[in-house]
Amino acid sequence: MSGNQRVLVVDDEAGIRDLMRTALRFHGFDAAVAGTGAEALLEARRHRPDLVLLDVMLPDLDGFEVCRMLRADGDDVPVIFLTARDAPADTVTGLSIGGDDYVTKPFSIEALVARVRAVLRRAAPHPPDEVLRVADVELDSATWTVHRAGTEVDLSPTEFRLLAHLMRNAGRVVSRAELMRDVWGWGEHGNPQVVETYISYLRRKLDPLGPPLIRTRRGVGYALRP
Structure with missing residues (x-):
């Protein structure tokens, strides 16, 4: 309410x-x-x-x-x-x-x-006991922390929500439309450029700590795959 x-x-x-x-x-x-x-x-x-x-x-x-x-x-x-x-x-x-x-x-x-x-x-916060793990990345929604290979990664709230959504759907290609709806809360009139910008932010923070995890399927969306 x-x-x-x-x-x-x-x-x-x-x-x-x-x-x-x-x-x-x-x-x-x-x-x-x-x-x-x-x-x-x-x-x-x-x-x-x-x-x-x-x-x-x-x-x-x-x-x-x-x-x-x-x-x-x-x-x-x-x-x-x-x-x-x-x-x-x-x-x-x-x-x-x-x-x-x-x-x-x-x-x-x-x-x-x-x-x-x-x-x-x-x-609104996700369930407090949710801990997601994909490859060497761990996301803890109780403490709003992310670690990769044991190193803490400092993410903004939007970056955190985007990574969490990709991790919940690891291995599956997530469309830009789905990300705009479920991460940003936008309908069909959202701005896809914002999704691309935040994907690049995540890559800049995660990739220096290990092999690239976020794959682009051109014209479709993104997938988190080890």
């Missing part, structure tokens, strides 16, 4: 803030607002929201910098970026620094609420 889930709306336009706050409350969320990056950081640190809707273009710090500062604090709160800029490079930047989704303006309030729910669902 979303009744106790708190969403922080960060936008410098008062009209948009009020619209999103009203819509979120209508759909059962507890909504708070901030108009600047500094206010957003203060609110996030004081009240620990369950999700942040974060405008990229703010009058002081931009949304990317706010997200970087939250992550530097060790805060893994899910972040959905809101922006009028829809260049692929901006999308990849937002997600690569620790964002969870990227919505361009103008947007449908109903669609935005659906994205909020999808991100919150996938941010």
Whole structure:
């Protein structure tokens, strides 16, 4: 249920803030607002929201910098970026620094609420006793740790969820559409480039510790195979 889930709306336009706050409350969320990056950081640190809707273009710090500062604090709160800029490079930047989704303006309030729910669902922890092992990789969802050949691998929450999904389906080719649905919570309109970007992040972290594990089936998807 979303009744106790708190969403922080960060936008410098008062009209948009009020619209999103009203819509979120209508759909059962507890909504708070901030108009600047500094206010957003203060609110996030004081009240620990369950999700942040974060405008990229703010009058002081931009949304990317706010997200970087939250992550530097060790805060893994899910972040959905809101922006009028829809260049692929901006999308990849937002997600690569620790964002969870990227919505361009103008947007449908109903669609935005659906994205909020999808991100919150996938941010929920997996069963605490789940330990996955494939070849020399071990993933422990109780401690959110990953080791390869005995060496701990530092992964972001999205990288962790992506690796866990590949490990649960080891040996099978997982399509990009399935990854967008089950890891990112997107439908058919998700961005396949984001999947490719995160696969490359995983390879850069896992491959130096042993033989390559993630195989690409061109035009189809990816498989984790020893």
